[in-house]
Amino acid sequence: MPLPFPPQQVQVLRTLLHCTVNKELSRGRVLHARILRDGSFSFTHLANAVINLYAKCGHLAEANLVFDNIVHKDVVSWNCLINAFSQQQAHSSSSHVMRLFHRMMACTTVPNAHTFAGVFTAASNLADVSAGRLAHALAVKTACSEDVFAASSLLNLYCKTGLVAEARELFDEMPVRNAVSWATMISGYASKEFVYEAFELFELLRREKEGDNENEFVFTSVLSALTCHVFVDTGRQVHSLAVKNGLVCFVSVGNALVTMYAKCGSLEDALKTFELSGNKNSITWSAMVTGFAQSGDADKALKLFYNMHHSGVLPSEYTLVGVINACSDVCATVEGRQMHGYSLKLGYELQLYVLSALVDMYAKCGSIGDARKGFEYIQQPDVVLWTSIITGYVQNGDYEGALNLYGKMQMGRVIPNDLTMASVLKACSNLAALDQGKQMHAGIIKYGFSLEIPIGSALSAMYAKCGSLDDGCRIFWRMPSRDVISWNAMISGLSQNGRGIEALKLFEEMCSEGTKPDSVTFVNLLSACSHMGLVDRGWVYFKMMFDEFNIAPTVEHYACMVDILSRAGQLNEAKEFIESATVDHCLCLWRILLGACKNHRNYDLGAYAGEKLMELGSPESSAYVLLSSIYTALGKWEDVERVRGMMKTRGVTKEPGCSWIELKSLTHVFVVGDNMHPQIDEIRLALKLLTKVMKDEGYQPLLDPLLPEIISNGLKDQEVSDEIQLRVCGGL
Structure with a gap:
């Protein structure tokens, strides 16, 4: 049979392939230079071999240049470049690749299967x-x-773009399937979290007894679908089958097993598989480290x-x-x-995933700067x-x-997700910014978010914290x-x-629906009991x-109790309760008792609580001010000077009070003595007119002997008007 090109070029072609x-x-x-010198470049098969050489060596620009210089391009010429770029x-x-394919069609060169393989990969x-459907x-x-x-x-195109139904239709129509076909379809189901469909397809492969197709790619695909604790037993069965088929020696299978067990929450199995892996690579280590981190075992993740x-x-x-x-x-x-x-040293800092993790880490650790x-670097x-x-x-x-x-x-026209909206709603809640909260609610409707968790929780909490309880309840029950x-x-x-x-009744409904309360629930219940003076009910919840x-x-x-x-x-009972506390409460319990003693005018017990705070080195200015005022009421002037001196020595300063009100979408902030x-x-x-009206109506201020100078002139001297009075009058 005659050769399709001169015999003297056979050796050149073989050397190029080598x-x-x-x-x-x-x-x-x-060899490329020799081909150009000898005038052999006009032979398309040699030019194609040169394109393939540059492409396989990663020099795509040179491959593209050689391609452009070919006068008579055939389908192999196009395929070499299309597949290299894809x-x-x-x-x-x-x-x-897509531009090359359009040029190829314009040149009336008929594509073959290798062409379409490259085009589908590029799409x-x-x-x-x-573009994939047209091709x-x-x-x-x-x-x-x-x-x-x-x-x-x-x-692979249909699976990657989420069109798994079309992918399955194509898969069922394929006259011949190989391991890549099976693995791709199973991975497609796994990517959409269609676990049962992925496993059924894996079982179909085994029933058809296509043993050659049960390779490591198929096993890693089916293992990637098992990402929930309810599937851990299924994962163990696949693990056993992989051992039986001798596939656990493949690093990719070992990595998939470690990842599967970690995602299913079976860290003990994940660690055993990790330790038995003979050839660990960075993926193996990463799977185990990530498994510990995602399960909350951060210390083990860092140690590993x-x-x-x-x-x-x-x-x-x-x-x-x-x-x-x-x-x-x-x-x-x-x-x-x-x-x-370390990420800087390895050159990973500019990787989006790494930089995002760093931003999240600094924010959670309080280093917001x-x-x-x-x-801002991105x-x-x-x-x-x-x-x-x-x-x-x-x-x-x-x-x-x-x-x-x-x-x-x-x-920036970036569409928020549910976590974004939940965080923004929390910001509105803490600012009591009802108008902005309503704008966020409108955004939730605009973007089509449902009232699923976490948006529903954040939205109902926002309305509740802003005092719009009816709206909050309406969202909650929806x-x-x-x-x-x-x-x-x-x-x-x-x-x-x-x-x-109503809060206590809602707790009963919560329990009747089968939701188990947590520690925050009981803080809220005890707080409700505190505001209503329900001492006995408070004890019931505390013991419950x-x-x-x-x-x-x-x-x-x-603190709530x-x-x-x-x-x-019941101040003496409160004192005994504090002294019997089994938790390290530092300062807060004595601070609560001190304030209560001032309100109930139990100055002796107040002095006792205040001295406890002094012993513990309280950094709060209010504790020093209250204790000093109590000693003033008791006429103990030496103790007054001692407390004030202690406050000065410790560098404790009093921060001015601050209050704000939102009017017509603007927030007005007031501080004590604001000018x-x-x-x-x-x-x-x-404020002056309101004070006159109050006095004309017979209002008399409740004089407190702890602050005789301020209280006696409080309604006369505008300079001591506190920030709350200013805020209320500003709203009027």
Whole structure:
């Protein structure tokens, strides 16, 4: 049979193929120069071999240049370049593939199955379903759609773009399937969390006894579908089958098993599998580190990363993300900064996932300045990054900053997700900014969010905290499901707005629906009892915590009980309760008792509580002021001077009181003795008129002997008008 090209070129072609397989680029360049010198470049098969050489060696620009210089291009010429660029996965490379394919069609070169395999891969990289469908139609027309490689690439396109129904239809019509086809379809189901469909397909593969197709790719695909604790037994069965088939020796299968057990919450099995893995790579370590971090075992995650580092395995960016998240969970700022430095050293800091994790870590650790620096470094932050920084501001108490960031996010036309809206609603709640909260509610409707958790919980809590209880209740009962956080928010809102009886009734409904209360629930219940003076009911709830729900009382619960007893005038009982407390309460319990003693004018017990605070080194100015005033009332002037001197020596200063009111979408802030407000004269005039009306109606101020100088002149001297009076008159 005659050769399709001159015999003297056979050796050149063979050498080119050898250089391509072994990636001997320098020798290949010499051959390319010889081909140009001898005038052999006009032979298309040699030119195609040169394109393939440069492409396989990663020099796509040179491959493209050789391609452009070919006069008579055949389908192999186009395929060499199309497949080379499609395998790069980058957006620009995939876009170039689509342009090449259009040029190919314009040149009337008929594509074959290899062409379509590359085009479908590029469309998959671009997530361009429309282009993929057009190419699919052309593949059917040219009878290339039944090729297993082309069909598998098309299957991957449909699965990656979420069109699993169309993918399954194509899969069922394939006359021949290989392991890639099965693995792709199973992975498609796994990506959409269709666990049962993925496992049924895996069982179908085994029933059809296509043993050659039960390879490591199929097993890693089916294991990736098992991501919930209810599927851990199924995962164990797949694990046993992998051992039986001798596939656990593959690193990819071992990694998938570790990941599966970790995601299913079976960390003991994950750790055993990890320790038995003979050839651990960065993915193996990353799977185990991430597993510990996601399950809340941050300390174990950090320790494992330390071992990984000392074993000489370099982490991937995903490993670093897992470790940084572990630092976030335990507020390990020092270790988090070390991970930041390590990511810089490895060149991962500019990776979006790593930078997002760093922003989240700094925000959760309270370093909001560092978080903001990392956030501003990114040119086009996505919704995840916006949510991280907004949530960080909320967690650190900068609610106005959080709302300002949300405004910038809107200006950038970034669509928020449910977590973004929940954080912004929390900011509105803490600012009691009802108008802005209503705007957020309108945004929730605009973006089509449902009242599922967490949005429903945050929205009902916002209305409740802003005093709009009817709206809050309406949202609460419209929620399709309610968790303990939702119940807590509503109970707290009712309690704080003087509807304590309704709060206690809501707790009964919560229990009847089968929702188990947590420690926050009992803080809200005890707070309601405190406001209503229900001492006996408070004791019932305090004892119920441990007896019925095995919840150990914390300092917040003890504080509520002290407040209940103090408000009811049972000050000695409160003192005995504090001294019998089994938790480390530091200062707060004595501070509550001190304030109660002042209100009930039990100065001797107040002095006792105040001296306890002095012994503990209280940093609160109010404790010193109250104790000093109590000693004034008792006529103990030496003790007055001693307390004031102690306050000065310790550097304790009194912060001025601050209050605010929202009027016509503007927030007006007032401090004690405020003279900065632009309408301060009109406000003070309104205060003076209101005071006169009150006195004419027979109102007499309740004089407190603790503050004789201030109280006696309080209604006469405008300069001592506190911020609450100014706020009320400003609103009028």
